[in-house]
Amino acid sequence: MTTTEPTPTTDAGPESVSGAEIVFDQVTKSYSAQGKPAVDSLSLTIPAGQIVMFVGPSGCGKTTSLKMINRLIDPTSGTITIGGKDVRSQDPDDLRRQVGYVIQGGSLFPHMTVAQNIALVPGLLRWDKKRITDRVEELLDLVGLDPVRYRDRFPRELSGGQQQRVGVARGLAADPPVILMDEPFGAVDPITRQRLQDELMSIQSELKKTIVCVTHDIDEAIKLGDRILILQEHAQIAQYDTPEAILSAPANEFVEDFVGSGSALKSLSLTRVEEVELTEWTTATVGEPVGPVLERARAARQKSVVVLDQRRRPVDWVNIRALTGETVPAPVDEARDLHQIDHRATLNDALDTMLVSAYAGVIVTGRRDQYVGVATFEAVTALITARNEAARQAQEDADEQ
Amino acid sequence: MSSDTATPAPPTDTPTAPQGERSRSSRRVSRDDLGLLLGLPALCAVLLGGWAVWRATAELDDIEARSLAWGLLVQLFGEHLLLTALSAAAVVLTAIPLGIALTRPAARRAAPAVVTVANFGQAAPAIGILILLAMWLGFGVPVAVLALSLYAFLPVLQNTIVGLQGVDQTLVEAARGMGMSRWSVLGRIELPLALPVIMAGVRTALVLAVGTAAFATFINAGGLGSVITTGLYLFRNSVLISGGLLIAVLALLVDWAGRVLELVATPKGMR
Structure with a gap:
């Protein structure tokens, strides 16, 4: 499908x-x-x-x-x-x-x-x-x-x-x-x-x-x-x-x-999130037993879990302390803003969304809203620093000639 | 005139419910409407029932008994309703097409002039139109229908124009941009969206016609008006009041039917 x-x-x-x-x-x-x-x-x-x-x-x-x-x-x-x-x-x-x-x-x-x-x-x-x-x-x-x-x-x-x-x-x-x-x-x-x-x-x-x-x-x-x-x-x-x-x-x-x-800021709009190195986040599917999910989260040293629906679309992002029931619950408020962006979104959008996110990161989705990974603030700034470094290098090379 | 024909009058019997209530409750008939839909027929039933009890039990003299004979009243009731229905149908069949024509780009500029002319029909006293037409064209039902139609023409024309003009032009352009022909935009987009306003005009026309049809008796076109005139000529107050009451009940019922029509005509997504 x-x-x-x-x-x-x-x-x-x-x-x-x-x-x-x-x-x-x-x-x-x-x-x-x-x-x-x-x-x-x-x-x-x-x-x-x-x-x-x-x-x-x-x-x-x-x-x-x-x-x-x-x-x-x-x-x-x-x-x-x-x-x-x-x-x-x-x-x-x-x-x-x-x-x-x-x-x-x-x-x-x-x-x-x-x-x-x-x-x-x-x-x-x-x-x-x-x-x-x-x-x-x-x-x-x-x-x-x-x-x-x-x-x-x-x-x-x-x-x-x-x-x-x-x-x-x-x-x-x-x-x-x-x-x-x-x-x-x-x-x-x-x-x-x-x-x-x-x-x-x-x-x-x-x-x-x-x-x-x-x-x-x-x-x-x-x-x-x-x-x-x-x-x-x-x-x-x-x-x-x-x-x-x-x-x-x-x-x-x-x-x-x-x-x-x-225009330096605007060029953030030219870099796509898909170029950022994404972090593997612990995921859980709605209806899955909570036990193994908590184990996975602890093993990954993560304090929160991205909840996906049956089609692997993110529906919630919860703190592990909130997972107290038997199985992973469906989100209560469906309309809640999830702080997710598409992999084609720009760094500008990613930074924008991070500012309002509780986890200093954004969920990145791919085709048809399916979960791909999480872009963290560190990963985005690392990419920007690398870009700026490369640009300065290129400028210096050009000046030397 | 234009302001109260353009929009359906807000129901007046439930002052506690604000207008916004109507738009919030989706799909189902709102509480205001429900009150009107059930309340009006109930009121009519009470009035009619009360009158029937009086008619059956009161001691009437010969003249009263003859002018309030059941058979005669049913016949007059039928005539009255027929006059109303025929003139409303005539208005719908002429005013709506004219209103549509006057909102097409080619004729748009003529609209104010035509509305002004239609205004004459409305502004002139109904009985004046009726008598003048009868002098010119003769007595009888067709002339009465013509006079009533002239009188009830404006609200339908005006509401058709206002309703069609009120359709969001970006929707019309969107429809054209998607490749719908002018006719199909009119039939599938403009008319359905304008229908509630047009129907409000039709209801106004119906109510005007049912009231004015009381004059039809003057030009020998029948209707419940003759009960009133009999009461007046023969100094029988009971007959006079009965005539007035029956016309009032009929008017309320027609208004009710108009409201039902309006509700049915409102497209589902817009209720």
Whole structure:
């Protein structure tokens, strides 16, 4: 279950799994004949299978540019192609059914259940019932929601983060090669946002879609983007490059200002937790007898135990003194914040989460929220020190030459 | 007018329960609604029962007995209800499509003008419309239905417009962005979400129609109004009051039916 790849849509061929290239060629959008256009002759190639972040100040035309891809807005001139096909050669409704669309807050339809929301596009594409049901289940699993529990709930019975997860699942529903996201995580609190970003990156590492994501948050762009497009007024490209290049060599003053100060701190956002040396922590499964668990913890000289559910997803992190019963209990408060992060999360997120954790460490999870290990504060600082040392060495070598 | 047709009126008989109570209790019918749903028919049963006991036991003179004959009352009751139902149906079939049309991008600008015109129908005294139409088009049931429909048109039109305009535009754009056609966005997203507000308008229209149908007797279109006029002309207070009471009970029952309709129309995820 945990390693199954999503079934590619039979009618779209295998390349749909790995995304499609999007090309903007001299795209202009003006709303009135006089005055400067909102988007002024934008040319850009978005490579297949990558996440490209559109960032810029408000009113720079980033959302307009995004919406021209699925023709929610039609360009005044110029062409946009997806996988070599001009978007204007297709019926807009057909086109949009083949392009995932995820927007702020999830924008779920409140009168439909979670399953009905996700099943919408497959329904429009006339998939058969069985296939839709299976797909909904698979997607809920993919975004970390238990299908049995959440399938029949209505959106208002979900938290903001859960709604956004369903929104992502809905965007992925018909397995489109291209997914457009408009400020997808703008409406949730910072901790949930960080977790959703991590999940998106894990999902992306599995699916390899072409994702175009609009954000006003440069940190989000640095974290998620394979490439970042920084736009100035009228959608003039200020810089279009990898996050590393933008941080180390901003193209002009505008980019420098926009990226802001503290780029050393920001580079923490470029290092993933998976690069940290993880500590093996004592684990226990819900329902397991307590005796052997305590023995293992003592042998490892650890005062706490990470509790996993049957699918090896962490559900609790308890002090061994709290394990007094016969068997390891399920957590009392399911909604409690567990201080866990995805292995694709950044060091920045890890440090952030550690500050509020009781154990000076964070649980790291891998694919589908499964437990991988624990990142301790010492391990993270050790990695940072090593990185800084290497950077200084490189600087000195460069100076000597 | 616009403010009290736009939203369903909060129940007034349970002042202790705040409006928030309604949104918190999920799925099931809230306590306020339950009170109304059961309380109103109970009240009507008490009123009607009390009146029936009086009618069966009181000593009535010849005129009273004839104007309050059971068979006649049942017939008038039926006529009254038919007038109400026909005009409500006419309003639903015209005002809702017009309201939908006036919220489409092409016609959006015409909405205020049309609402103003519809306002005339509402602002003019009901009996005035009824008599003028009868002078012009003749007496009888069809003209009465037309007059009642004109009178009850505005709340449904207005609530259809307000309800559709109140649908979160980001949801509409999300639906379009997912590849739903305009018609399917209207049918599957906009209308279901606007339905509670539209139904509140329909309920208002029903209540207006049932009250105004009392005038139908003036243009020979039947209804319980004739009991009142008989009582007035022949100086029989018992008949006059009976007519008033029966119309009031009918109005309460229609209002109740409207509330049930509203509740049924509210999509499950939004209760």
